[in-house]
Amino acid sequence: MKNILRILCIFALILLLSGCWDRVEINDLAIVTATAIDIKDDNQIELSLQVFIPKSLGSGGGQTGIAGGGGSVTLVRSQIGSNISDALSKLQSKIPRKVFWGQCKVFIFGEKLAKQGIQEHMDFLLRHPQPRERAYLYVSKGNPKDALEVLPPLERYSGEVIRELSDLHIGMQVTMQDVQEGLVGVAEAGALPFIKILPPGKGEKKLQGIPYIVGTAVFKKDKMVGTMSEKATRGILWLRNEMEAYTVTVKPEGVKGEISLNPVSARVKLIPQIRNDKWKMLVNIDTEGAVIQNGTNLSLTSPKSLQTVEKAYQEDIQKRIELAIQQSQHKVKADIVKFGKEFYRKYPKEWKKVEDRWPEVFSEMEVEVNVEAHIRRQGYINKPGGLPEKEVKE
């Protein structure tokens, strides 16, 4: 009994003396939902935080519900400082609650800052225990703060809009972890989704635009070197096997109209080759698609017309991928499709020799794209919908 009492006392002391030091009530937190980082003219950083306002959701038992699309559930505060931590410490004095990064899943870099290099800022984000490694990173055209300030009509705040768009795999989906790996890895190149603000539609209020993904910002080392169009981005997504929820519209040869297809599955194989000191990359893609709209008079039940469509499908994909490769090879000269990694795996010795001038080798490399496309699903109907029987072409 005596011992038990003694131990209990010691335990109580442990709890009372050392416990609670990092205890923060949720009421004392400023939950950051999105962050924007940009650079000002005098090399100063501007840090903008989108902070959730709990009051706006209506507290207690009242049936206030979610504030309407017009009302803001977040507030944006920004501060200029010599680097993120400096700006943050200054910003903290303007926010009465403790800034909490743990739920921030969106970090947006300004285009200008991205061009000057993001390494220094990545260090803060990776070193700080709170920001998530799986948070998404973006580059925005113009001032990234604008992306935080818009009031999207559908989602609760703009940070959620961007994140949801990323989850749909519309553009690239790049997390902090990916960027870290890309910058440190063999290719020393990376890509981030590039966002823009969609202006508000008719009848919507002034700030009701939403940020959306328009393409890809390409990074060489930690500096942004250019952008790629949305179409080229799709090609990159094919190569990285990140295709999802996206429609290919093709025009089959010899008939009027177009057919839209949904890639259902894609197997991508990158085969690096070195022959006679010539570096070559073989890209084999095997994809299966589903018809979602048939605007032609082709009946997809006949093997002949199916072949025509498959061929058009295959050519379209090939074109997209070649465009993407061409852009990354010649326009931005950055290995964002991670060819370097494949070569490093297969030919580590040869890789060592060209490591220093890899971007050159990459841009001169020959790339052969072989696409095999099949159509496996045709939806609920076989023949073109609403077309008289006699007009259907076998």
Add this chain to the structure above:
Amino acid sequence: MIRNINKLLRKPKQKNNDIQAEQEQQDVTPVDFLSNHFDHNVEALRLVYDRCSDVVFRPFLLFGKKRATIIYIEGITNVEGMEEFVLSPLIKETASETQPLNELFENKLPISKVKRMHTITECIESISSGNPILLYEGESAGFSLGLAKWEKRGIEEPVAEVGIRGPREGFNESLEVSTSQLRRIIKSPALKIQSMKIGSYTQTTVAIAYIDGLVDPTLIEEITNRLKRIEIDGILESEYIEEMIEDNPYSPFPQILSTERPDTACSSLLEGRAVILVEGTPFSLIAPISFFSLLQSHEDYYQRFMVGTLIRWLRYSFLSISLLLPSFYVAILTFHHEAIPTALLLSVSASREAVPFPAVVEALLMEIMFEALREAGVRLPKQIGSAVSIVGALVIGQAAVQAGLVSAPMVIVVAITGISSFMIPRYVAGIAIRMLRFPIMLLAGTLGLLGIMMGIIAIVIHLCGLRSFGVPYLQPLAPLKGRELKDVLWRSPLWKMDTRPHLTGEFNRYRQSPDQAPSSKKGGDTQ
């Protein structure tokens, strides 16, 4: 400080010892044989029952010759029976000179139980238990007449352990009724029932029931020894026994199971456990048990085994919910804000915006409030009980949230916790879990998930060390016995439960012949 506390603790102990010593001196009564003097004996009993208005001395003339007295206590003796079968034949008959009285006596009394008593103490015992004592001139012995009869509650449905399927009768306050219920289920003479009297004033009969050949004889010896150790003024409920014979008196977990269902008691008997029945309470005790016995209900075996298994798992998950949910909520709200989905955190933070208390305090307040409501509901008469629950629901569920004193999610958490703690079929085990919830909540409020983990580890260590009559409390999980899990992780079909539980049933391992799974291939009699 600790020493002072110990000193304080020690002093009353010594006093207790003194009192015990005194009692022992009192208890030692000289052997008091009944004498040949009839008057002397009656006088002695009269002296014993001085100022006892319920004790009746009825003098009469035995066979018209000898003076006799019948002594009984009103209310626990069958007076009509006594008038009809004792007094009227004994008064009316006249004896022939030659016949010895003794013989006559036994022939003339149409009573099944007649016993000769030689000491006053025996007589007193007999009178106290309702059997009248007959004394007559010239005989140095009293006759105890088996005419005990008092008002008993009929056999009713067990209130604390209800179910949909299964027998609807429960034990009752009368020990004979309870033992008869066991005997009615287990008809084999191997069912042994040994009884003893405990309690210096109450003289409560305590019976140990077991099945000879299934039970470990050393277990019965141990139980008997522990029961004999008890020196107490009175046993009012089986809990008195339970607390006096437990292995670890400081544990929050019950190491002896109490049940008021004869079928539950019998299933334990068949597993090689012992059942302790106590006069005056419908709750019998089962020992030894394991932690998992607390989570098994009689109905697991009275419905299809898949349902039984499913419900068992439901119980396990809600057991952990009732232990940990509020603590998790507190820990996440005060330390690990990043651990829950953003949308959830935002909703919670919105609902907590106006709450003036830290999450720990809020949780403790609500949980204590809930416990108070529960306790108030149990103790109050039924009519007022419903009022309490209505007020409680309104005040806690609605008004407190509307006033912004507590947040709605906390009310939900407390409600779920409350419901889940009622899922544990044994009420006492539920209380243990509910009690442990509070220290874990404090740990969660001070150290977060780390604290919760520490709490869990402490509980697990305690459970691992705990024993019930020498049987490890966590068996068959620790020490792990793969085959024994058939009745823990799932409820095996009855035709698969061929063996008895390992530690209690190893004296007679097989309870049925194997391969009894019914199948169409086996066919009927005409195979």
